[in-house]
Amino acid sequence: MKKNLKLRAENFKIKIGNISYNKKKIKETIKKANDDLVNILLLPELCITGASLYDGFANDDILEECLDALFDLKKFSKNIDTLFSVGLPVKEGRKIIDMVFLLKEGDIIGGFFKDNFKDHEKYVFDTPEEDEFIKIKDEYVHLYNKSYIEINDIKITVSIGENEEKNIPDSLISKSKNNIDIILNPSAKTRYIGSKKDIEDKIKFLSKDTIYLYSSTGLGESSTDFVYEGLNIIGENGKIKESKRDEFVDLCSYFDISQNTIEEFFDFKNKPSLSYWDKFPYLLDDKKIYVEDAFDILTRALIQRMEAISCKKVILGLSGGLDSTMALLFIVKAFEKMNLPKEKILLYTMPAFGTSKRTKSNAFKLAEAFEIKLNEIVIKDAVNIHLKDIGHDGKTQDIAYENAQARERTQILFDIGNMENALVIGTGDKSEISQGFATYNGDHMSSYAVNASLTKTELRYIVSYLVENTKNQKLKEVLDDILKTPISPELKNENEEKISQKTEDIIGPYELIDFFTFEFLENSSVEEIYEKAKVAFKDDYDKKTIKKWLKSFYKRLITSQFKRSVSVDGPALSQKSFSPRRGYLLASDMSAEVFLERIEKLDE
Known part of the structure; x- marks a missing residue:
């Protein structure tokens, strides 16, 4: 029948x-x-x-x-x-x-x-x-x-x-x-x-x-x-x-009513041989689908948050670096979907002691490509006054010297956000979150963190796709230069003509950090991560280098949990995140010794 x-x-x-x-x-x-x-x-x-x-x-x-x-x-x-x-x-x-x-x-x-x-x-x-x-x-x-x-x-x-x-x-x-x-x-x-x-x-x-x-x-x-x-x-x-x-x-x-019986279910768990391991297991082969999904998910998330709090303005600190660039790209797309005017995107660049001409120039070029006004607030005097108030000589380029700049920028953004009833958009990415490479209560803090589930490698992947496909020539040129710019916190006063403070010299190559992060969130052991990394990056790094940065990775990962424990809301793009609410949870006072000891024994 x-x-x-x-x-x-x-x-x-x-x-x-x-x-x-x-x-x-x-x-x-x-x-x-x-x-x-x-x-x-x-x-x-x-x-x-x-x-x-x-x-x-x-x-x-x-x-x-x-x-x-x-x-x-x-x-x-x-x-x-x-x-x-x-x-x-x-x-x-x-x-x-x-x-x-x-x-x-x-x-x-x-x-x-x-x-x-x-x-x-x-x-x-x-x-x-x-x-x-x-x-x-x-x-x-x-x-x-x-x-x-x-x-x-x-x-x-x-x-x-x-x-x-x-x-x-x-x-x-x-x-x-x-x-x-x-x-x-x-x-x-x-x-x-x-x-x-x-x-x-x-x-x-x-x-x-x-x-x-x-x-x-x-x-x-x-x-x-x-x-x-x-x-x-x-x-x-x-x-x-x-x-x-x-x-x-x-x-x-x-x-027909009659059905065939399903007798067996196979759970395929085959894994690639260790003669080969993918350097970027978190990236899709189809770049177009990857980028479209990323934009759709993150713009939906931002739209939902703005609608939920009846907010029609956002404020962003635009440095001209990769992270703030990506945040702006998501914001512009979200505003297009909401049919909101770009005048409601409030952009601020806040140069200080370590700001290079290259990143500052790119910030202005990026804003110009989208026809959005970029406001400039030079924070050198404000930071100097603050350093003087706390008894700092203003010359010693220590942690307080660096973090004072990041916190001053965050304070400005939140205060203007209050004045304008605007949502402060965070720019921190998953790589920085993993390694705690952010100033606590500085760039670590925002109202909503759109980049939180994207690693530096993924940011480069997305921006490179846009360089290849955008019809906006001004945008194409500035994005291409941003991709070629060394990643830097730009907090030390050394040489504004040249970026000398390079993040990857401090915490390691991002492609390694992002690989380690992915495998860690998959619950791979120290030994497994090391063996996979040796195979995946055999043409790029020797064993000694991989081991060095693996040790650095674990040390920073474990000791920076206190920052992740108070992370800002931000949507996940993968099934594994560092959200303190629904992601991978660690204790803030956990010791890294068990991992560091096992790393020391590698290749023995």
Whole structure:
């Protein structure tokens, strides 16, 4: 027997924790689907609250509002023929359960729970006491994890979010046992560069001999540490039928009920031989996709933050170096998307004792290329007064001398930000964050850090693509020179004609630091990182040099954790970050000795 079904996966712009608003949007989405004769509608995980509520999920007021919303939607669905999903947190005793319910024609048909959590979810969510029923208010709802609901001979299962990230995904278990017709995967997946392709590849595999609907929350979610996917995808018989971001996708399908059994699932874990190792394992081969993803994710994050706080101005310290250049590029793109005038981008260059003519000149050329005014505030006098006030001779070029300049710049930006009601945009990158190469409460601090998940190597990768592809000749020329300019904090008064204080002479080559950082976040051991680096950089550095900078890397990484512990909000572009809220966490008073001792023993 053949069945004709119209299926839809859809998300909407949520408001975090605003259950009344989200419920209203859900009703609008359901009504439209019903009017469009949709048979099954998939909405994202935790769509009643938003997925980025974090510890707010445990708040009793939130939980009660969620249950009220669920039963209001149940009542609303009395005349709704569409089967639809709703995701929300449910309290059972002292446990908070991440659940999805299927509703239709005034009934809660069944429930599904999540039992495979992201790291930050483990502190909030748990699994129910029983896996067959859960009591919500005075109603017992049947649970169908790894099983199915059958409606009109159609077998439907739900696998929430990371339940599909297990070695054997829940949907495969359900399919192999029960010949499932339709798999629903409501998700709250965070976005990183290349994640769309990864998700689509997974769905191609999981949709073999079935139909697979995927919907992930997106717009409106917090951009404190992540940007959320916002993808809606439908796969059928191993092919992607529709895939859109922040737009609904439909599929009308005729199919037989009988399905083939999936008997085996292979988790491929083959790794390249150590006769070769990639120098840049964090970069995509397709430069265009990489750059487009980076701009889309980071501009969405900035837009979300600005809209959330009703802010229409930003302020940026533009030095003419790589980091502030990249931040400006993201800002300009975000303002284009928001249709905001460039006059609301407030740029300041603040030369001091170590500023070179080259970087200062490039700052002005960059602003000119975008037709944005660049304001200049010379901070030498202000810093000298401050140094005199604290009893510094103003001549000894020590840490206080250097950091006073960085902190003066930060103070100026924040004060003007207060005057102008503007968001102070941070420029620090992942390489600097890894090594603590920033002035504590100086350039370390901002209102929102757009570069925080990009390494220096990635910044160069993106800017080089723009040099190759921009049609703005002025921009092309200045970006090319910025790429060729040695990276420097420019805090020492030596020679304004020439950059003599070079960062890579102090902390090591960035390509090594970024390689070490990537492998460290992958939990590779000291020995593994060293062996991989020797192979990857065999034509660039000898063993002694790699060992020297590996030791420096670990020493700086561990001792600078206190700076990362108070890092500014900033979106992640990969699955691994140094965010103190959702990233790789270390103790600020941890010792580096265990790593340094193991490095000393390398090649013994």
